[in-house]
Amino acid sequence: MPVTAITLQYLKNLFLSAIAVPTGLTALETQLLFVALLAIGIALMFRGNKSWKVVFTAAGLYLGGYFSYNIVKYLGYTSLPILIVIAIGAIIGAIVLTLAIRIGLSLGFAYLIYLISIDYIGLTLYYAIGAAVVGFAIAYVLYKEFVHVISGIVGAAAGYYALIKLGITSLIAESLVAFLYVVGVTLQEWEKRRRKNLGREVRREKEEEKALKS
Numbered sequence: 480m481p482v483t484a485i486t487l488q489y490l491k492n493l494f495l496s497a498i499a500v501p502t503g504l505t506a507l508e509t510q511l512l513f514v515a516l517l518a519i520g521i522a523l524m525f526r527g528n529k530s531w532k533v534v535f536t537a538a539g540l541y542l543g544g545y546f547s548y549n550i551v552k553y554l555g556y557t558s559l560p561i562l563i564v565i566a567i568g569a570i571i572g573a574i575v576l577t578l579a580i581r582i583g584l585s586l587g588f589a590y591l592i593y594l595i596s597i598d599y600i601g602l603t604l605y606y607a608i609g610a611a612v613v614g615f616a617i618a619y620v621l622y623k624e625f626v627h628v629i630s631g632i633v634g635a636a637a638g639y640y641a642l643i644k645l646g647i648t649s650l651i652a653e654s655l656v657a658f659l660y661v662v663g664v665t666l667q668e669w670e671k672r673r674r675k676n677l678g679r680e681v682r683r684e685k686e687e688e689k690a691l692k693s
Contacts (some may be wrong), residue, residue: 481688509644510626510645512640512644513543515644516637516638517638517641517645518536518639519634519637520633520636520641520656521634522634522636523630523664524630524631524638524656524660524664525663525666525667526636527626527627527629527630527631527634527663527664528630528667530630530634532577535576535577535580536573536576538576538600539569539574539575539577540569540570541569541572541573542567542569542576543570543571543572543575544565544566544569546568546572547564547565547567547569547572548561548565550568551565557666575658581619581622582619584622584626584629585615585618585619586615587613587629588610588613588614588615589611589618591612591614592609592610592613592615593608593610593611593614595637596610600665627664627671631660631663631667633682634663635656635659635660636693638652638655638659639653639656642655642656
């Protein structure tokens with residue numbers, strides 16, 4: 480497959496087709512599942528930093544525990560109670576996933592820059608790779624500054640998928656998640672700047688108090 484065939488639309492379709500929905504659920508349970516997914520998406524769009532940590536900590540706990548359980552079952556190791564092994568694996572999984580997500584996000588951002596450079600800007604391969612490398616460096620250094628933006632993108636994707644499954648048309652779903660994404664990221668930027676301004680005021684007041692005392 481040519482590199483230029485991997486477009487943003489291709490990734491969108493791949494995302495929608497790759498998500499598996501549990502089988503054997505009633506209609507009501509399926510609806511509740513997608514409502515919960517929509518709620519998670521909104522949380523990621525409006526409370527990116529906090530929700531991001533909660534989601535990936537939970538994912539790390541689950542994956543670590545699940546992996547440990549299967550390893551113990553496969554090896555037949557029974558010296559320790561299986562619940563203790565699962566708990567240890569879950570904690571390790573949460574730590575590893577939390578550390579790895581920074582690199583994963585930076586790589587994802589770099590790949591997005593690469594796709595945009597190739598498919599929309601029309602840069603040559605080497606310039607697109609160079610732009611991707613710069614994008615990775617920026618994303619890694621400024622991780623804490625832009626994680627809410629990436630979290631919002633993930634939340635928008637989850638929200639879009641949930642709305643489609645709930646019977647909302649594609650156009651309305653795209654418009655709604657785009658609106659929620661912009662509002663959520665804007666509010667978080669405003670709150671972040673507000674906290675910084677409050678921090679500056681507190682530091683200035685402390686410096687003035689020290690100056691008066693001296």
